[in-house]
Amino acid sequence: MNSHEIPSPSGPAAPTGEDTGSVRDTVVEAADRLFYERGIQQVGMDELRAAAGVSLKRLYAEFEGKDAIVLAVLRRRHAMWVRGIDDAVDRHHDGREKLLGIFDFLATWFATDDFRGCAFINAFGELGGTSERVAQAAREHKQSFQVYVDGLVADLGAPETLARQLVLLAEGAQTTSAITGDPTAAHHAREAAEVLISAATAPA
C-alpha cells in the first residue's frame, strides 16, 4: 500500500513548514472550481481534499466544516467579481462609458469556457432555502453591486431608477447566458443599457 512515497505530487511542493494562509487559499481555489463546475452538494469532502492536495486532518484544522468552505468560496467569488468590475469600469473616464464597462466585463466573463452563471445565484438556488448563511451571502453580494451601480449612476446625474434597471439587465444576462450558453447576452444587455442611459440622461 505504501508503494508511492511522494508526499504531494500536485501540490506547491513546499517542504513542511507551509504557512497556513496558502493552504487555505489552495483549498478555497479547488473548492471554487469544483463547486462551480458541478454544484456544491455534488462535491464530497474527500474529493475536495484530493483536489487540494491536503489531508483531511489539515482540512478540518483549517475550516470548521463544509459550510465554512462554502462561505469562504463565496467571499472569494465576491472579491473576484469586484475586481473584475472595477477593472472594466476604471478603464474609462466618461460616466456613461463606465456604466457600459460593466457589460464589457460580462462579455469577457461569459466567453470563458467554464462559465456556468453567477455562483451566488447557483448557491442560492441550491442552498438558499435551507442555509440562511448562504442566502445572506447572496443578498449581500447582489446588494453591494446595486450600491456600486447606484454610485456610478449618481455620478452621471441620472435618477436612481436607471441603476435598478441596469442591474436587472446584468443579472438577466448572467442567467440567460449560463442556461442557454449564448455569450451574446452581454451584448444585448449592453445595447439595452445604452438606450436606457440615453433616455435617463436626456435633457428634459
Next chain:
Amino acid sequence: MNSHEIPSPSGPAAPTGEDTGSVRDTVVEAADRLFYERGIQQVGMDELRAAAGVSLKRLYAEFEGKDAIVLAVLRRRHAMWVRGIDDAVDRHHDGREKLLGIFDFLATWFATDDFRGCAFINAFGELGGTSERVAQAAREHKQSFQVYVDGLVADLGAPETLARQLVLLAEGAQTTSAITGDPTAAHHAREAAEVLISAATAPA
C-alpha cells in the same frame, strides 16, 4: 406509536380506487412545493412520500425514480409559467400592452409569499452541472419564452433585438427579486421595458 390512525388528513381523501392520473398529480404537486421551497436534494423520497400521502411502492410504480419526478415537476412549472404569461398577455389587445403584461405577471408572482425565484434557474444551478436532462429542460424553458416574446415583438413590427432585451429584463427581475426579496424588481423591469419598447418602435 400508532396513536393516530388517520390515513391522510391533508390528502384529497379519496377512498381507495383512485385513478392513477391523480396520484401522479398529487405527487408532482407535493414535489413541486417541497423542491421549490428547500431545493431538490434537500428533499428525500420518504418525505415526499409522506407529503403526497402515497406509499413508496406506489411512488416507484408511478415514477422511474427521483429524476423522473424532478423532470415532471419542471414540466408542470413550465405549463404554469405559460398559462400565467398567456393570461396576462391576452388581457390586452395592444401589442405594446401585451409585452408589458409580462411584467405585470411577474409583479403578481413576486408578491407571492413563497416566491423563491425561477424553478428552472434554481434547478440549473443545483443540478445543471451534473444532469444533462435538467440542463436541457432549463434551456428549453428559457428558449420557449424567448420564442414567445419574439412573436409578440414581431407583431409590433419591432426588431428582434428588442425581444432579447425584454427577456433579459424579465430574467434579471426574477433572480433579483428572489435573492433580495424585493418584489419591486418587476416594476423597475416594466419601466425599463417601456423605454426600450418606445425606443425600438419610434419612427425612424
Next chain:
DNA sequence: AACTCTAGGGAACGATCGTTCTCCGGTCAA
C-alpha cells in the same frame, strides 16, 4: 539510539440517501 512530537493516510462512524423487499391486513370471487 531512544524518545517525543507532528502530521498524513485512510479506516471508521453515524447519518441519510434512493431504491428494493418483506410482511401483513383487507378485499373480492367462488
Next chain:
DNA sequence: TTGACCGGAGAACGATCGTTCCCTAGAGTT
C-alpha cells in the same frame, strides 16, 4: 370459508456523505 391477489407500511440494503479517530512513518532533540 377459503384462497388468490393487491397495496400499504416500513424495514432493509447498499451507497455516499460529513466528520472523527487511529495508526504509523518521519523529523527533530538529547
